[in-house]
Amino acid sequence: GLQRPGFTLDFSGVFKYLLGMEKYSAKGRLCVLHDFDGHISRSSRETLNGMNRVLGTRFSERDISRYGWARDKALEVAQARGLPDPEKVADFVESHWYDSAKLMAAPPYFLAVPLIKLISGLGIEQQIVTSRPQENLEATREWLNRHLPFMVSEQRLHLKPGDFDGDGTAYKYSKIRGFAPLFQKVLFFDDMEEVILGMPNDIRQ
Numbered sequence: 001g002l003q004r005p006g007f008t009l010d011f012s013g014v015f016k017y018l019l020g021m022e023k024y025s026a027k028g029r030l031c032v033l034h035d036f037d038g039h040i041s042r043s044s045r046e047t048l049n050g051m052n053r054v055l056g057t058r059f060s061e062r063d064i065s066r067y068g069w070a071r072d073k074a075l076e077v078a079q080a081r082g083l084p085d086p087e088k089v090a091d092f093v094e095s096h097w098y099d100s101a102k103l104m105a106a107p108p109y110f111l112a113v114p115l116i117k118l119i120s121g122l123g124i125e126q127q128i129v130t131s132r133p134q135e136n137l138e139a140t141r142e143w144l145n146r147h148l149p150f151m152v153s154e155q156r157l158h159l160k161p162g163d164f165d166g167d168g169t170a171y172k173y174s175k176i177r178g179f180a181p182l183f184q185k186v187l188f189f190d191d192m193e194e195v196i197l198g199m200p201n202d203i204r205q
Helices: 012-024 043-055 069-080 086-096 100-105 112-121 134-147 168-182 193-197
Strands: 002-004 007-009 030-034 125-133 157-160 185-189
Touching: 030 168, 043 069, 043 086, 043 100, 069 086, 100 134, 112 125, 125 134, 125 168, 134 157, 157 168, 168 185, 168 193
Parallel strands: 030 125, 030 185, 125 157
Antiparallel strands: 002 007
16 A cells, blocks of 8 residues: 555555456457546646636536536536626636646646556557547647657547547547457546446447
8 A cells, every 4th residue: 555644545456456457468458548638637627727717616626527517517607697608708618628738737647657557567558549639639749758658659649530520428439449349358447437337338348
């Protein structure tokens, strides 16, 4: 475990699980797909700060429940407070979530970087699949260059194309379907409960 003032973190279960993954280290056996925001990068901390300043609210990362939450919540608050042009307020707040400077300033989650490095050390294939738009490609690459440089290549980093017909969840499902025939198992990490619970049966199998 890891001791810090006031609490203890026990990593024994994590490492036992990863050691069990070692049997999949042969090429083509396992691919681990990672979401980016909310799983690797703590970008919501930066974007929420801007949202709270604009709206005068005190939302926390725990309040984020689904894609589109920021815009919908901003619209709800703006309408409730009688602010002029609530739609414009909502659009402005949503733009914070794709601001490259904020995305680059975000810290990684506490265990994300060592976990991904550990999986890499086991020789297991890893990919990043994110609903970030292509406009954030350079900011995402710069962030990865600082924290996880071996994940920067075009073969490992997948941002939602501008011409993709669907939302971020649909894009992630499409990438899982694309990788599934290439590996015996595909393991997908995402911070959004709706993405995991709403996964179609053909992907779960």
